[in-house]
Every structure is written in structure tokens, then in C-alpha cells.
Amino acid sequence: MDDAPDRRMGKALHQVTSLADYTPRVLPGRRLRLLVLVVVLAGIILPVAAGLWETGIAAFGLLPAIGADRLSLEPWRKLVALPGFGTSLRLTLWTGFAATAVSVALALCVAAALQTRAQRLGRWLAPFLAAPHAAIAIGLAFAIAPSGWIARLLSPWATGWQTPPDIATVQDPWGIALILGLVIKEFPFLLLVTLAALRQIAVRPQIAAARAMGYGRGVAWLWVIAPQVWPLIRLPVWVVLSFSLSVVDMAMILGPSNPPTLAVAVTRWFADPDAEMILPASAAALLQGIVVVFGVAAMWGAERGLAYTGRIWLRRGGRGATSEPGLRVAVAGALALAVLGALSLAALVIWSLTWRWSFPNALPEAWSLRQWMHPAGGWGQALATTLIIGISTTTLSLALAIGWLQAEDRARLSRARWAEALIYLPLVLPQIAFLYGLNVAFLRAGLMPGLVAVIWAQVLFVFPYVMITLSDPWRALDRRMLAQAAALGAGPWRRLVAVKLPVLLGPVLAAAAVGFGVSVAQYLPTLFLGAGRVATLTTEAVTLASGSDRRIVGTYAVVQAAVPIAAYAAAMLVPAWIFRNRRGLAGVAS
């Protein structure tokens, strides 16, 4: 009757015989995986979806609070009829695509031109990666405005200008200043991503082979390496595209104002005194999302088209020896951008130390430490809030990311594509498309606007960056160390705490620094979900940038840029110091 023991025996025998391809039905670490999944779904995906939903129904005429309770297309009709709507949309598409295209082209060309020498570049890129967009934008405006530092350095001896010329170098109707600002910020990011991708490819022998066949340096790179790199950097490029199409803070400072880009216009419409404007604003926010989806689709199409035409070109067999000057131009352009970026950051510092600086003096005529001497109530308060939010979001995101990676490790699963998509979702969707709705959703759930709501909203954007930064080094960890630890009897938690985390200290701190930098730079989430009460360095700097006192703006922007740069520096120096007597680990840390 009872044949259970038999069955167990048979099962055991079966297991022994097929041990090599044995996979238990229940993978280890299931509870951890479940926990991580629930946290990610409830904490990140659900709020984004709820925010999109609230924005979406308002876009079709449903917002009972202002008496709108009929499903209709009226908001869209109103939106299209708004003055400047068409120009705003065109501007958005132009600036977004141009900035992305230039950034990608520069990153690829510089990577090609520097070849393997480029790997040391990482450290020099750090200040540009760390400095928030708003700080770079404010500094760039200080540098390139008709009355800016560059004009002051050249006047009147070279230009003859006693008063600034009437030319549009900032907020120009073409959006060139905005594109420039975006490229200064996004090109280093893409370069870094490209360099990381190159480490996974055997570049040197492949290039050597191609060059031996007579292909020029640039063309060899384009035909052989670029097609291998592209799939690895495709997602980051989409993130850059989405960001460039929907940026608000930078576009407010550098972009044209009448009309502004769509994202800035949407932010303004949401803040219109006429409450009815929330409906067309919601429609525009949704449209912003559609623009990004369309942009990504267009890029996908372009990629296919390029691959096809590229093959035709390739078969013609040209060796492209003439590509060399093009690469030089790209490197020179990149250098010029770096100089401009450095000049921008320096201009911030000078203004923060100025009392009076009139045109066309190259330097202030009166200096002052006044802005720095009164941190209380001013930048000191904003700094404290920024640190609290930054440290909380980074800690939460890091814990979640480590939980996720550990869960993957324990189940020996590689990441599914849907999981990768989940991580990237908040980065690829434009913030404006769901933040207003998220605000309403949070309020409905009883979560008051304030510090907690801001921290939560920022985690949506900090977690993906932490995850992306940490994933590759985590997977590159030498598995033999873990096997040894397991053989010595260490359980999964002990392996994590005693082996993985110490060995991965460098990458963990680097991910923390990236996350912290992302948190410091957040403008819209802080503004919308803090009900304006949560004043961080970024919200204060952007608000003040619309005022008249460059000295105060400069001070905020300097602190705003210095905080994440300090975090990056700490992430580099701390592991180097801790591992000063551990050569093998110091290598992992870099």
C-alpha cells in the first residue's frame, strides 16, 4: 500500500545518476527573490504605473477636483491650440535628437581615437559625471552669455565691446546653448559607458587584424568594433535620448524661453493659475512620454537602416584611410567641450567669491566671502536636506540592488530581459509624464508631500543607476573565491558579508557615489513631491537662477557640484586607502 519509500528511493537514485544536470524545482534563495521582486514591483513599478494612470485620465478629461468628470478629447484640442505648442514640440525633437547624436558620435569617435589608451580617462571624466545638470547649466550660462566670462576675457581689447553685444548665445531660439549643455553632460557619460563596454571585447587583436588588411584606424573601429559595442551601450543611449528630450532644469536655464521646449512648457502649464490648464498639461505630459517612445523607436529604426546601408558600404571595400582627420576633429571637439565645462565650473567658483564684477572686467573688481560666511538659513540648510535625502536614497537603493544581485547569484540565474527592462523603465520614461500623477496617487494613498515622498520618488531614479553601475563588477567577481568560502562551510549570507562585499568594496562605493550624485541632481521629483517645501541645493539653485544675484546662485551651484564630486572622490580614495596593502583587491576596486 505504502510505496512512498520506494518512490523516494527511486527519486534519490535518479538524482544521483543525473547529478550533472540536476536543477532542484525550487531554486535556493527563493524567499529573498520574492522579497526583492515585491519591493521592486510595489515600490518602483507600481508608483510609476499609478502616476502614468493619473496623468493619463486627466489627459482625457477626468479630474474631479476641478469639476472635470467627462471623458473627452477636449484637453488635446486645447493643447494643440496653445500658442507656441508646435514650436515647443519641434524644439524638443531637435534639441533632444541633436544632443544625443552629437554625444554618441563624440563618445564613439573619442573611444576610437584613443583606442586602449582611453581606459585611464575615467578619472578625468568624474567631475563632469558628478556635477549636477543644473550646476553645469548655470556655469555654462555664466561663461558663454554675451556678458559672460568668455566675452569679458576678450573685451574690450580683442572685441572692442564696451557693453555686451546683442547676440543670442544663451536661450537662443535654435536651442544651441541647450544642446551644448546637454552634450557637455551626456558625452562623458556615454564615453564612460563605451569604455566599460570595450573591456568586454577583444579590441586590440581585432583592430590589429583589420589594420593589417589596410583599413584606416577610424574605419577599422567603425566596421569591426562599433557593431559589437552598440548592443552594449544601446540602453544607456536610450536613457540619454529620453533625458535630452524631456530635461527641465537645464532647458529652463539654457533653452529658449518664448516658447520653451515641451518639457518646460508642461511644467509651466501645470503651474498655471488657471486650474483648467491641468488638463491640457496632463495631455502634454502624456505626449512627452509618446515623444520619447517615438524617439526610441526612431532610433531603433535608424539602427536597422544603418546596419543595412553599412553592409553595402562595407562590401565596396573602401579602406577609409581618410577617416583620420575626422577623428582628430572629434577629439579636438571633445577637448574644447572639456575646457568649456571646466571654465563653467570655474566661473561658478569666481561668482561665489564676488562682491561686484561689472562688464568688461576679466575678473571681479571687488571680492567677498559674504555668501560663504552665512550658511545658516541659506545654503547650509539646503545642504543638510540634500545630504539627508542623498544618503537615504543611496542606502535604500544600494540595499535593494545588493538584494537583487544576491538573489540572482543564489539561483544562478542570469538576468531576464524583462527584469532589465524593469530596471530601465523609470529612466527611459520622461519624469514629467508621471510625476504629477504620482503626486495625486501618493496623496490619495495618504502619503503627504514631504521628505518621505521625495525620498521615495528619488529612489525610482537612483536605484536603476546603482543597479546598472554595480551589475557588471558584481558578475565579474571571481567565482572561485565563493567556491572556496562555500567549501569552508560559509553559508550564502556569510559569503555575501565576508567575501563578496569586502572584495567588491570599490564597485559598491562607486555605485553609491553614482546614486548619490543622481539624487543630488534631481529637480522635478523634489519639486513635485516635496510640495516645494523640501528645499535641496538643486531646487534652490534652479529657483535662484531665475533671480538676479549671480553671487548667490554661484554659491549654491558650487556646493551643489562639490557634494557629488566629493562623493566620487571618496569612492575612489577610500578603497585605495583601505586596500593599500592588498594589491589584488586594489585592482578590483578601481
Place this chain on the structure above:
Amino acid sequence: MRLIAALALGLATALPAHSETWDETLAKAKGQTVYWNAWGGDARTNAYIEWVGQQTEARYGVKVAQVKLTDTAEAVTRVIAEKAAGQNSGGSVDMIWINGANFLSMKEQGLLHGPFVADLPNAKYLDLSPGSAASVDFTVPVDGYEVPWRLAKFVFTYDSARVAEPPRSMQALLDWSIAHPGRFTHPAVSNFMGATFLKQALIELAPDVSVLQQPVTEATFDATTAPMWDWYDALRPTMWRGGETLPENQSVQQQMLNDGEVDMAMSFDPASAAAAIDAGLLPETARVFVPDGGSIGNISFVAIPYNAANRAGAMVVADFLISPEAQAHQQDITVLGSYAVLDPARLSAEQAAAFAALPTSPALPTNTELGATLLEPHGSWMTRLTDEWAKRYTK
């Protein structure tokens, strides 16, 4: 609607027992932090608000936290979002620096607490008789829903080292700008300062000014604004960057004046030039002037949203703002230089002396130089004017 509100105001003043006594308000307010939503683009105003907070904390145990807005409408939107979520108490906005279109919008949607002005002890220093400056906000009756706190009057700022004789009428301004192309601009019309510049021009150029005090109609709008659009069409191409780009607000334009990018700026605060010189933000030679026919004046108010979490505290802060002491401190040009809203006739000799003893500056206009104060047009004109401007010039 207006009738009902007026009745309600009458009721509230007739039956003070209906609302709580001031002592009860003070007791409730103790320990509260009032989130005052105020435009944050002006460092001196921010510093004044901080001073107010220190004073109310010391006197009544009420703290003030300024929520710095880039645009007042942000606070309005926030209250609407809270109402959308059904949050009818414990709201995040306790007090708003408000006037004009934002006030009209909130009042019409029932988003304001009140009427409460008559409950404030210091309201006795205000002239609240019907038709007085403090009882009307852009021709919309205040009805006790907001407290006046600072006086604003439109002035131009210029650098006397670069412009010897400023143009004192809109026609003269056009001639001057034709003679000095690219040296004049005005703030974006979506900003209240830019809109005020248009209104100032409209009052000067309109064939019949009296219709501006009535709500706008299609017929009156076209007839009244036609001369102004002709004038603006002539002025625009002579402006900085051909009028294609405009500075975001008056602070940005003041900075352009300081840099020498343009030769004029404008302000709603007659003391702003003196204050800016003092702060190193304008050259010593900066001065203000007012068109010969006078200029638009209005009053800034504070209002309390219907769902404010710290309503009692907000009332205490609003009351402090209209105390003679706070008003005199505010009028000091080394502090804010903003003219007081109190009725001088209602002040004691001692209180009046405090105002007389305030410091002065060569860039500070005298009352004669400030000229006549022109009434703000009805709020609907501003909306219509800015819409029409956007239709014509935002492409």
C-alpha cells in the same frame, strides 16, 4: 457669488462670537510652523520673511518656513492637487503671497479660508472701506479673504551714466528705442512684471481708460487695445534680440542692466534700485523714473488656503505683517524698502515717527517723483492681454 461672499463678510463682522476669539487663535497657533509659500527670486524678500519668522517665534511661538516658489501659481496648483486627492484638512500650504489672477482663481474655486481679515487685531490700522486700495485686488473685491502687506508701484530703472534723459512716456520710449536699437526689453509677458508693462502701455495708449475697470468684452478689447498693438509692433523690432527673446522676470532684466546688456529695467518696488545699489547688484549711478502720466500701483496680499494645516499660525503671522512695527521695518530701504500699506491717519504720533526716521538714498524717489498711482485694470484684461500677446508673438 460675490454677493454671498459680501454677505458672509457682513455676517462675520456683525457676529464676532461666531468665530473663535483672538486669544484662542494665539493659543492654537503656539508651536505651529507656518509654511509661507512666497516667490523666492528676491533675496531681500527672503531675508525679510526670515526676520518675520524670528519675530513671530519670539513673540507668539510661531515659526515661519518659507516655501520658495519660482511662480506663485505653483502653490495654487498644489492646493488643487490636494483637493483632487480629497485632502480637505492638513494641507501643505499654510499661507500664500498672492494677488491678481491667482487670487481670483482661488477665490472663485472656494480654495481660500475666510473671510478672516476683520478678525485680526491689527486690521484696525488698515483702510478697508469699500473702494480703498487695500479692499480691491485687481478690481476683484478682497472680501476679507486676503491681508494686504506691501505696496507695489511700477517704476523704470535706468543707469544715469548711460542714459542722460530717460523717456517719460510710451511714445517717447518708442522714439528712444528706435534711436538706440537693442537697448530696451521687458520681462516675458507670462511673468507679472512683463504683463504689467503691457498694462501700463495700455493705460497710456487706450482711447478710453474707463472701460479697463469693467470686465473685458470682445468689443471693448479690440477698440481699446488697437493703438497699443500698433505701438508694440513698432517697438518690438527695435528691442533687444529683436524682441524674439525676453528676460524671464524683472530680476533677470535687472542683471542685464547691471551687465550693460540693456539700458533699462523695471520693477514693482520703487526702492529696488536703491536696494540693489546697496547690495552691489547695480552701479552707483542707477536711478528710477516714472512715466509723466503716473504708473500702475497695486498691493501684495497674503491668503490662507481652505485646508491649511496651520491656519491659526498663519493668521498670527498675517496679523504681525500688518503691525506698524513690521511695516516700518519693511519700509526701511536697508531691509526691503517696500512702502507700507497702513493708513497713515490711523497711526499714533509715535508710530508715525518711526516711519519718518527711516534712512534714505539718492536712488530712492520722493513721493512727488513717484507721481500719480494708476488703478490696475480688471483682472480679466490681464488674462486676455497676455493670451492675445502670446497669440501674436509666440510662434
